[in-house]
Amino acid sequence: DGGITQSPKYLFRKEGQNVTLSCEQNLNHDAMYWYRQDPGQGLRLIYYSQIVNDFQKGDIAEGYSVSREKKESFPLTVTSAQKNPTAFYLCASRSSGRYTNEQFFGPGTRLTVL
Amino acid sequence: AQKITQTQPGMFVQEKEAVTLDCTYDTSDPSYGLFWYKQPSSGEMIFLIYQGSYDQQNATEGRYSLNFQKARKSANLVISASQLGDSAMYFCAMREANRDDKIIFGKGTRLHILP
Numbered sequence: 648d649g650g651i652t653q654s655p656k657y658l659f660r661k662e663g664q665n666v667t668l669s670c671e672q673n674l675n676h677d678a679m680y681w682y683r684q685d686p687g688q689g690l691r692l693i694y695y696s697q698i699v700n701d702f703q704k705g706d707i708a709e710g711y712s713v714s715r716e717k718k719e720s721f722p723l724t725v726t727s728a729q730k731n732p733t734a735f736y737l738c739a740s741r742s743s744g745r746y747t748n749e750q751f752f753g754p755g756t757r758l759t760v761l
Numbered sequence: 762a763q764k765i766t767q768t769q770p771g772m773f774v775q776e777k778e779a780v781t782l783d784c785t786y787d788t789s790d791p792s793y794g795l796f797w798y799k800q801p802s803s804g805e806m807i808f809l810i811y812q813g814s815y816d817q818q819n820a821t822e823g824r825y826s827l828n829f830q831k832a833r834k835s836a837n838l839v840i841s842a843s844q845l846g847d848s849a850m851y852f853c854a855m856r857e858a859n860r861d862d863k864i865i866f867g868k869g870t871r872l873h874i875l876p
Contacts, residue, residue: 678862689765689852689866690806697862705863735804741862750796750864752806 650674651753653738658758660725660732668723668756670738679721680739680750683707690737696721725758733760764788765853765867773873774843781828782838782870784853792858795836797827800850800869809851812836840872848874 651672660666672679678697682690692705696715710729715721721740725732738753766785774780786795797809812820812827820827828837840847853867 680864682866687869689868690854692863692865695863706865737804737806739806739864741864749808749811751808752798755804757804 651738651740651751653736653753653756655756656754658756660758660760662760663727665724665726666732666758668725668736668738668758670721670723670753671719672721672738672740672751672753673719674740674742674751675718676740676742676751677718678741679715680741681705681711681713681721681723682737682739684735684737684755693723693736732758734758764865765855767853767867767870769870770868771871771873773875775875776845777842780840780843780847780872782840782851782853782872784836784838784867786834786836786853786855788834788855788857790857794856795827795829796854796856796864797825797836797838798852798854798866799847800852802849806852810838843874845874845876848872 654669680695681693684690691707693711694713696702699718702715712724736756739750741750764787793814795812799807810820810822810825810827812829819829824841826839850869850871852869854864856864
């Protein structure tokens with residue numbers, strides 16, 4: 648089945664540690680996105696990538712880093728510089744075709760900093 | 762300035778009634794797309810419906826329809842014959858062609874369907 652997988656589903660981290668969230672898609676989509684969601688809030692864009700080896704900062708990129716070495720993969724690293732990293736993280740992908748509109752989401756990773 | 766505004770933080774609706782979730786947006790780009798997503802308590806984001814800025818007719822998908830009023834910059838979601846399983850968070854979102862096709866989200870409306 649085609650789709651987006653995120654792992655792990657739950658992640659616990661000690662303060663001061665970096666942690667990497669995985670996002671893999673087998674939909675052959677060009678564009679991939681990382682969002683952060685806080686309780687009772689909408690989604691805020693962290694980083695996005697429209698093509699391999701290229702990515703851009705979203706609205707809240709500080710304290711995060713990404714890479715896009717393969718079309719299928721877009722891992723997000725939450726660094727110790729992120730002051731309040733506890734949140735729900737959602738990865739998404741979209742085909743860049745002119746008539747494609749839907750953005751597909753993964754199941755999310757819930758990160759808790761202890 | 763907020764690009765997507767959802768003014769209803771929460772709504773309670775009786776089962777089988779129709780419900781309208783409000784969404785207004787702000788853009789100067791003539792080419793844009795509007796989306797609605799559903800997020801159940803499990804956290805997954807489920808795509809419901811899409812409306813393009815140049816689409817002549819309002820989008821419909823089963824029990825979902827989008828009431829698109831371009832001049833008012835309004836894109837309300839209408840759910841007909843609501844069901845208990847419709848209880849969830851609903852997000853309105855917009856993609857602007859001149860902004861790298863980024864999709865930005867509103868803060869959401871939590872819908873409760875009452876039996």
